[in-house]
Amino acid sequence: MVDLFGVADLSPATDYIQEQGGEFLGDFPYCISIGICLSDGIVDQLVYHDDPQVQFTYTFHIYHVVTPRLDEIALLITQKLQRKGYRAFPVTATYNPYIEKTDSIVSDAYKLRSIFSHKLPAYLAGLGWVGKNCLLVAPEFGPRLRLTSVLTDAPFPTGEPMEDQCEDCNLCVDICPADALKGRSFSLEEDRDERIDAVKCHHYRRGVLQKKLGSRGCGLCVYVCPYGNPKISKSTPTPKVPGLENS
Incomplete structure (x- = not known):
């Protein structure tokens, strides 16, 4: 089952796409964007941030349940397009060669980028906007x-593209245990590093969380967003999270 589906014209971002992933990506003028929603029951437990079982369940749900399904769907779409005589390139849902080849912590922000940003075509297709958490917000x-x-x-x-609806909400910025989010709104003309310190995020997840709890999920910026959590509004004070200094 697919929860979001749309098609993006990539021409506004061709230079950025080629710079990030390679010139060959410029051969494809369009992108089909597919989204599957996470289990609310799992995400809602992330307020118990320091519970190893909560972190394990969230991480497993993302990388071993939802992500493989997305890759299967992308392959099926690719095969159908090829049978119709079109060219297609399925971009894996989650893969970074620098991270997958080592258990060490990466300190180079450039190496914390994948070949292609899935958020970009989803935004251009009008499926949502890129929030201050640097995630697509539908x-x-x-x-x-x-x-x-x-x-x-x-x-x-x-x-x-859809208009940014974060407005003056900064819940994700305030709750981030890595202090990685900078509170800036998304712009096609601005590099990702202007909005998030990816190294801080990575160091917290791969360093602090994985060493302490055995999982690298975190997910607090996902949990706290009022657009996915009906119990929270933009005016809600930052939730108290057990085990965090901001609690």
């Missing part, structure tokens, strides 16, 4: 999503 699901992408030359009708 009106119905908030950031409680995983995404994948299929690059193609098939000329499907495309969507239009």
Whole structure:
């Protein structure tokens, strides 16, 4: 089952895409964006941030349940497009060669980028906006999503970007235990590093969390977003999280 589906015209971001992933990605003018929502029952438990079972369940749910399904769906779409005579390139839902090849902590922000940003086509397709948590925020699901992408030359009708609706909400910024989010709104003209310190985020997840609890999920910026959590509004004080200094 797919919860979000749309097609993006990639022309506004061609230079950025080629710079990040390689010139060959410029051969594909369109991108099919697919999203599957996470289990609310699992995400809602993230307020118990220092519970090893909560972190394990969240991490397993993302990387071993939802992500493989997204990759399967992307492959099926690719095969159907190829049978119709179109070119297609399925981008794996989660893979970073620098991280997958080592258990060490990466300190180079550039190496914390994958070949292609799944948030970008989802934004361009109008499935949501990129929030201050640097995640796609969909009106119905908030950031409680995983995404994948299929690059193609098939000329499907495309969507239009959605306006940012974070406004003055900073709940994700305030709750971040790594102090990695900078509170800046998304802009196509601005590099990711202007909005998030990816090294701080990575060091917290791979260093503090994994060493302490055995999992690297975190997910507090996903949990706290009012667009995915009906118990929280933009005016809600930052929730108290056991085990965090900001509690």
